[in-house]
Amino acid sequence: MVECWPIFYSQRAEPKLSGLIGNNLTSHKQDRCLFQHLHIRLRAGELVHLKGPNGAGKSSLMRILVGLSSPEEGNVSYDGVDISEPAVANNIVFIGHKSGLNGLLSAEENLTYWSAQHQLDVSNAEIYEALAALNLVGMEEVPIKNLSAGQQRRVALARLWLKPATYWLLDEPFTSLDAEGITLMETAFAEHVSKQGAILMTSHQALSERVGRVRVEHLDYRL
Numbered sequence: 275m276v277e278c279w280p281i282f283y284s285q286r287a288e289p290k291l292s293g294l295i296g297n298n299l300t301s302h303k304q305d306r307c308l309f310q311h312l313h314i315r316l317r318a319g320e321l322v323h324l325k326g327p328n329g330a331g332k333s334s335l336m337r338i339l340v341g342l343s344s345p346e347e348g349n350v351s352y353d354g355v356d357i358s359e360p361a362v363a364n365n366i367v368f369i370g371h372k373s374g375l376n377g378l379l380s381a382e383e384n385l386t387y388w389s390a391q392h393q394l395d396v397s398n399a400e401i402y403e404a405l406a407a408l409n410l411v412g413m414e415e416v417p418i419k420n421l422s423a424g425q426q427r428r429v430a431l432a433r434l435w436l437k438p439a440t441y442w443l444l445d446e447p448f449t450s451l452d453a454e455g456i457t458l459m460e461t462a463f464a465e466h467v468s469k470q471g472a473i474l475m476t477s478h479q480a481l482s483e484r485v486g487r488v489r490v491e492h493l494d495y496r497l
């Protein structure tokens with residue numbers, strides 16, 4: 275039988291440990307065990323690249339780690355506080371592999387709405403600055419449905435510029451990005467980690483040396 279997941283930290287560790295801790299996580303989908311008794315830890319100042327084949331369960335794990343779905347077993351905490359505590363969300367930005375944007379609204383409107391949802395005090399000028407950082411000057415008022423796939427991805431990623439959070443959980447952030455977009459994001463990742471931010475990301479492509487030190491973890495496909 276395939277071992278589900280390497281144990282990234284001692285099982286004797288106390289739950290009050292700093293960082294993101296997924297403890298003893300188990301999840302099944304369609305009668306298949308994606309992972310069982312999985313332990314994962316992400317510390318401040320770390321970038322973890324979660325790899326694995328299609329269908330292995332990376333997105334399912336990410337959704338559990340941000341509290342969007344519940345594991346059948348185990349628990350998730352951030353700096354010793356359980357994910358169920360509302361305050362925990364203030365320190366996390368999750369960007370899923372779907373952009374989560376309203377196609378009828380512009381980039382500016384989407385980010386204004388998202389900021390309000392997250393109780394962020396963000397000005398219009400800051401939204402324009404975030405979009406400029408993603409090289410979207412001139413695209414601010416265009417309905418999302420009229421932007422290219424890569425431009426839409428950039429709008430989704432602009433959220434990272436708007437919310438001051440330690441933990442970035444990014445599911446396939448490079449999807450549809452061109453080489454310049456990937457360089458831009460890798461540079462942002464390196465900067466975030468250098469300021470003691472923490473990043474857990476999935477990607478089917480290798481990261482360049484630009485991002486600095488990366489810890490790679492694998493999630494195997496279980497039959």
Ligand SMILES: Nc1ncnc2c1ncn2[C@@H]1O[C@H](COP(=O)(O)OP(=O)(O)OP(=O)(O)O)[C@@H](O)[C@H]1O
Pocket residue numbers: 303304308326327328329330331332333334335
């Ligand atoms: N809402 C759902 N209902 C039923 N099955 C699901 C659901 N979401 C995911 N699955 C199944 O769980 C398995 C893992 O899916 P998941 O999206 O987590 O994989 P992944 O590792 O992120 O894959 P990829 O690399 O293709 O993005 C797949 O077999 C998928 O069919």
